Amino acid sequence: MRRLTGIGLAGLTVAVIGGVVLAQSSSETAALEGLTFLGEPVAEADLEAGERVYAESCASCHGENLEGQPDWRRRLDNGRMPAPPHDETGHTWHHSDRNLFIVTKGGVQAVVPGYESDMPAFEGILTDDEIADVLAYIKSTWPERQREFQAEVSANDKGEL
């Protein structure tokens, strides 16, 4: 996958995402067939990196096997929703690449003002490349139907980063 540089959130309450500069990596020759993120092919190395990032930064809430927290459709006592699954039983595959990137980097409040979530904004915790890798890894686990659906959602999302 091309490396993402120059994507920055100007703040957490007003999420301003700067221009995307894509630079081709010389090591990316083993793109997974058909799998892209933000329009760019995903390489095996990206998926391996994404799997590591997922285990380190995501699995504690979203589950080692992307299964989410138990009873994730029921609200917690604090009014917030549990971490949903990232596999095909959840809703992640309904969101475009751009939406997933923005939510991961800026938190849910970056797309839904005032929304309270236990998930942090990962800006400053993960690099843009790491966010892209982990989202590509999650996408790689979906069955074909979910991947095709999400690819169409992404293609229809004409917004910019």
Next chain:
Amino acid sequence: MPSFTRAGSDNKIRALAFDGDVLLTAGSTLAVSGDNGGSWVERATPGKVLALATHSDRPGLVAAGLEMGDVALSADGGATWRIGNAGLPNGDVNAIAIASRNPDLIYAAVRGDGLFKSEDAGETWTLAMDRPWLKEAELDPLTLASVDLETGMGGIWIYAGTEMGLTRVPDCFCRWQDVQPGNAMDALISGDAPPPENPLPEGEPVLSLASSHSAPERLYAALPSGFWASADGGVVWTRMAEEATSAIAVHPRDETYIAAVIGDTLKLSRDGGATWRAAAAG
């Protein structure tokens, strides 16, 4: 014959729906009118009805949310009924909607529990999502409407009225959220000024919602403060009648033809709520 004037009595109309050109009223009784409210025929009721839903692509389909639980389904405009409750918990089904793009997909809100969905025309049900969270509390949907406006997530919206106002959830059920302009996310990201909004009165119950199949961006809402209309999917609202309004239905092929219980009287409008006339009282 339905009674349109006895507020608080057992004859109070709880729900309205258009099945094609046929108008249905329901509460403790159920009645239908095929002549724009001129005359009425009473039908067998499957129980005390709290909510009704129909679908323009399937004439005769009526889904009814019942007090004391269960969803009743009719394939013949309310003449006969079957009960669909597999997987539904006990509790009043006080809001119901049929997915605008799929008449086999039905949503039901169970008081004190959550939002359930059936993908097999009401035979079996699963929890779709917990109840909305507004003003630091979990609130029951009082009304549901499947609104055929794109979410950007490959689906459409489900709007809900609660005791504390309006909310909505994409039909992927990621999160309940306030209604905001379609380009609000992009404005937030770019730092541009947000588009103008005129929401419904803050903290006021939204008792009934209706979205027309013919013009889904046009929404109607029943509130104690009156009858409200929006032409942009619920971002900017205008109060069209100032009497307390409790139930609404909109014709599936004519978004300007509305039935509403206004001031405890069933009234009809043929101009989007600008003017009203009382329906026959039987």
